[in-house]
Amino acid sequence: MSTTEPKGIAGHGAFFQPTNLAPEDAERATAWVRKHVDRRQLDLGERMDDVRDHMWELERDGEIIVHRISDDHQPVVVKTLFGWDKRIPTAQLWHHKSCGQCGNIPGYPTSLLWTMNELGMVPGKDYLDETDQTSCTAWNYHGSGIGNVESLAAVFLRNFHQAYVSGAKLGHRPGHFFPLVHCATSFGNYKEIRKYLIERPELRERVKKILGKLGRLVDGKLVIPEEVVHYSEWVHVMRNAIASKLQKIDVSKLRVTVHMACHYNKMVHEDAIYDPEVLGGHRAATGTGVAQALGAQVIDYSTWYDCCGFGFRHIISEREFTRSFTIDRKIKVAREEANADLMLGIDTGCVTTMDKNQWIGRAHAQQYSVPIMADIQFAALACGADPFKIVQLQWHSSPCEEVVEKMGLSWAESKQRFEEYLQAVKAGRIEYLYDPRLADSMSRAA
Amino acid sequence: MATYAEMREIYEDITRDFRYEHELNGCLNCGICTATCPSAHFYDYSPREIVQLLWTENVEQVYDAMQEKIWACAQCMTCAARCPFKNSPGGLVAIMREVAIKHGMQSAKDVLRPFGRVMLKLITTGNQLSPDMIQPDHFPDWGPNIQKVEGDLKTLRKAIPVKTLQTTDTAWETSLKTSVEMYTIWEDTGVLRQLETMDENLFDVIQDFIEEKREEYDEWLEERQAAKAD
Numbered sequence: 001m002s003t004t005e006p007k008g009i010a011g012h013g014a015f016f017q018p019t020n021l022a023p024e025d026a027e028r029a030t031a032w033v034r035k036h037v038d039r040r041q042l043d044l045g046e047r048m049d050d051v052r053d054h055m056w057e058l059e060r061d062g063e064i065i066v067h068r069i070s071d072d073h074q075p076v077v078v079k080t081l082f083g084w085d086k087r088i089p090t091a092q093l094w095h096h097k098s099c100g101q102c103g104n105i106p107g108y109p110t111s112l113l114w115t116m117n118e119l120g121m122v123p124g125k126d127y128l129d130e131t132d133q134t135s136c137t138a139w140n141y142h143g144s145g146i147g148n149v150e151s152l153a154a155v156f157l158r159n160f161h162q163a164y165v166s167g168a169k170l171g172h173r174p175g176h177f178f179p180l181v182h183c184a185t186s187f188g189n190y191k192e193i194r195k196y197l198i199e200r201p202e203l204r205e206r207v208k209k210i211l212g213k214l215g216r217l218v219d220g221k222l223v224i225p226e227e228v229v230h231y232s233e234w235v236h237v238m239r240n241a242i243a244s245k246l247q248k249i250d251v252s253k254l255r256v257t258v259h260m261a262c263h264y265n266k267m268v269h270e271d272a273i274y275d276p277e278v279l280g281g282h283r284a285a286t287g288t289g290v291a292q293a294l295g296a297q298v299i300d301y302s303t304w305y306d307c308c309g310f311g312f313r314h315i316i317s318e319r320e321f322t323r324s325f326t327i328d329r330k331i332k333v334a335r336e337e338a339n340a341d342l343m344l345g346i347d348t349g350c351v352t353t354m355d356k357n358q359w360i361g362r363a364h365a366q367q368y369s370v371p372i373m374a375d376i377q378f379a380a381l382a383c384g385a386d387p388f389k390i391v392q393l394q395w396h397s398s399p400c401e402e403v404v405e406k407m408g409l410s411w412a413e414s415k416q417r418f419e420e421y422l423q424a425v426k427a428g429r430i431e432y433l434y435d436p437r438l439a440d441s442m443s444r445a446a
Numbered sequence: 447m448a449t450y451a452e453m454r455e456i457y458e459d460i461t462r463d464f465r466y467e468h469e470l471n472g473c474l475n476c477g478i479c480t481a482t483c484p485s486a487h488f489y490d491y492s493p494r495e496i497v498q499l500l501w502t503e504n505v506e507q508v509y510d511a512m513q514e515k516i517w518a519c520a521q522c523m524t525c526a527a528r529c530p531f532k533n534s535p536g537g538l539v540a541i542m543r544e545v546a547i548k549h550g551m552q553s554a555k556d557v558l559r560p561f562g563r564v565m566l567k568l569i570t571t572g573n574q575l576s577p578d579m580i581q582p583d584h585f586p587d588w589g590p591n592i593q594k595v596e597g598d599l600k601t602l603r604k605a606i607p608v609k610t611l612q613t614t615d616t617a618w619e620t621s622l623k624t625s626v627e628m629y630t631i632w633e634d635t636g637v638l639r640q641l642e643t644m645d646e647n648l649f650d651v652i653q654d655f656i657e658e659k660r661e662e663y664d665e666w667l668e669e670r671q672a673a674k675a676d
Contacts, residue, residue, distance in 0.1 A: 006567060030476070032530075039567025063535070088454060089633075095572075097610070097617070097618050098617075098666050099573050099574040099575050099617040099618075100574075100575060100617070102610075102611050102615075102617040103573070103575045103576050103577050103579070103580060103581050103616075103617035104575070104577070104617075106608075106611050109608060109611065110607055110608055110611070113608060114607075121549065128610075129608065129610055130610070131610055131618070131619045131620055131621040131624065132620075132621050132623065132624045133620070133624065133626075134572030134573065134620060134628055135568065135572060135574045135617075136608045137568060137572075137574065139574050139575075140561075140564060140565065140568050140574055141540070141625060142521035142540070143521075143561060143564070144558050144561045145540065145543025145544050145546065145554065145558075146545075146558070146565065146566065146637060146640050146641060146644065147637055147640075148544060148635060148637070149464075149465070149532075149635050150635040150636070151631055151632065151635035151636075153633075154631040154635055155628070155631060158628075158631065160629060168618070188523070192544075196464075196465075201465075209634075210630065210631060210634045213630060213634070214631075216627075216628050221619045235563060242517055243462065262522040262523055262524060262527075263523065264521075265527070266523040266524055266526060266528070267523050267524065267590070267662065268526035269526075270525050288498060289463045304523070305482070306482075306484065306524075307484045307520060307522035307524055309484055309520065310520065310522075311484075311485075311520035311521070311522075312520070312521050313557070313561065314520060316560060316561060316564065317557075317560035317561060319519075321485070321488050323587065324488060325488065327486050328487075329484070329487075356585065356588040356589075356643055357587075357588070357594070358589075359588065359590070359591065360587040360588070360589065380615040387608065388595070389605070392606065392608070393594070394593055394595040394596075394602075395590055395593055396594070397589060397591050397592050397593075398486060401594070415594070417604070418595060421605060422595075422597055422601055422602075422605055425601055425604045426601055429604070430604060430607070430612075431607050432609060433607045433608055433609050434607070434608075434609075436609035439609045439610045439619070
């Protein structure tokens with residue numbers, strides 16, 4: 001510990017002095033800040049240029065290969081925070097799974113695959129889910145500090161190289177499958193790392209050696225994706241198709257709140273989708289857009305912008321912070337202020353945090369509860385997916401049965417059907433969303 | 447207790463990180479970052495303070511903040527999204543944590559001890575968490591309703607209609623080749639060195655595991671070659 005007495009140079013701690021400004025002076029003093037906090041008014045400046053422009057330059061200079069979104073990926077153009085265009089591929093997708101979703105909320109990816117199947121997408125052609133992929137490792141990095149830009153970059157490039165070449169065994173050209181990132185932390189992390197890779201030649205040099213050793217270069221070059229795309233963006237651009245082609249259940253009586261994942265709209269925030277038709281374009285659009293398209297009542301609330309309290313490290317080893325924050329700032333507000341029937345998330349940690357940390361509120365007489373699930377789980381339910389077999393709500397702790405009942409489905413009957421299905425599973429009669437042989441990348445690896 | 451020279455070295459390690467100039471551009475003490483910070487609600491932690499300490503080159507108090515405060519940050523990056531100067535206090539904290547680990551600071555060792563299980567899983571499998579880690583016994587505060595259908599984990603996982611998810615000890619099935627590739631990444635980027643600094647026992651366990659998996663992969667390759675030759 002330092003032996004130096006704090007001198008309050010930084011103007012913090014016990015040495016902080018209030019300014020005692022008159023209200024009108026305080027207003028004047030902070031006007032500049034308020035103006036600049038509205039990002040859409042921001043002077044873009046040289047630090048806020050579009051990193052994709054430099055990416056194309058690097059490709060022209062023969063430094064990298066850009067995994068392009070072609071017409072075959074059937075892209076839909078959306079607008080991001082500053083009005084920039086972003087192309088969201090809607091077909092030929094490589095599912096880049098989330099460790100938290102797959103480990104803890106498996107109904108998240110199953111609902112997504114089910115929806116794709118229902119829209120007529122063909123496994124092995126229009127999407128691929130395979131075993132040759134790892135976590136982005138960013139949950140660990142944000143939680144523990146173990147890892148570094150180089151390791152995160154190597155993991156990013158290894159996974160995305162695999163996405164680029166993954167179609168070969170199935171007879172597809174390189175780049176056939178474009179990565180669709182399921183986790184918002186992976187999404188934020190990958191965008192940050194892509195920016196560093198594009199801006200820093202020395203970083204590219206260092207990771208290139210590693211990727212070369214792994215046989216993960218194409219023509220001696222790193223493969224960088226044209227866009228980093230989050231699954232909620234796919235859901236967002238497909239929302240009207242989902243509602244018009246698949247929806248079977250009227251959800252107009254449901255009051256829905258949305259929790260936006262921090263690592264979706266606060267990391268490399270210039271890349272998040274904003275839409276004037278969703279919350280007036282004031283807030284990131286994914287999650288909310290699909291709830292609106294399905295006809296639910298989207299209810300705004302005062303702590304919309306707050307994080308959920310996940311904290312990466314905290315949810316494991318300092319859970320009192322996680323549960324206190326999520327109850328105080330999310331669950332209680334959704335319950336009391338919005339009278340929500342449901343809270344939707346678009347990420348892994350948020351759904352886990354808000355879903356699991358409600359019961360403990362009783363310890364402090366804070367008995368607030370709101371069903372928590374992902375946007376795509378809600379969409380799948382509205383489109384007739386089975387609450388257990390497909391949406392896998394049995395893994396949720398929050399009272400999801402309440403929403404299921406409000407949608408006119410019988411929780412008890414669904415549960416009974418599922419328990420019967422478990423007997424079939426034990427007997428080896430398992431139903432799949434795609435041919436399991438497609439997942440085996442080991443045979444393709446050799 | 448660290449000497450001033452040691453504290454200076456730590457401070458300079460922070461500023462040498464190439465991200466430093468991205469993350470710190472100036473500060474007018476507006477406090478937007480702290481007002482919007484979830485950790486500031488519950489800890490003696492202020493992102494504005496972190497920025498100010500670095501901005502004013504307050505070497506000793508930077509060192510003090512690395513004892514505990516930097517570990518309070520939830521890494522949500524709300525501060526970064528809000529800052530009118532485009533600072534990222536959360537990004538600065540990430541750099542400071544890395545430097546704390548590099549210098550083997552006791553604070554980092556204390557804070558990260560409960561994180562060992564995740565580290566082990568991540569380094570050895572490339573997955574950060576698995577269904578068997580999220581069992582009611584480990585999370586009594588999640589309540590009695592942690593899952594709504596009774597049954598053994600293996601069967602419940604088999605009932606997920608996606609082949610890659612029918613696992614219990616990893617979040618999804620990861621191919622052996624993938625894990626082996628990850629070991630090279632950990633070695634070549636200094637991550638294993640970081641681990642050794644933090645927890646030698648965990649490092650030893652991981653080293654043994656890696657060796658075993660590499661042998662397993664080599665055997666698999668040999669079998670494949672032999673099968674092809676036949």
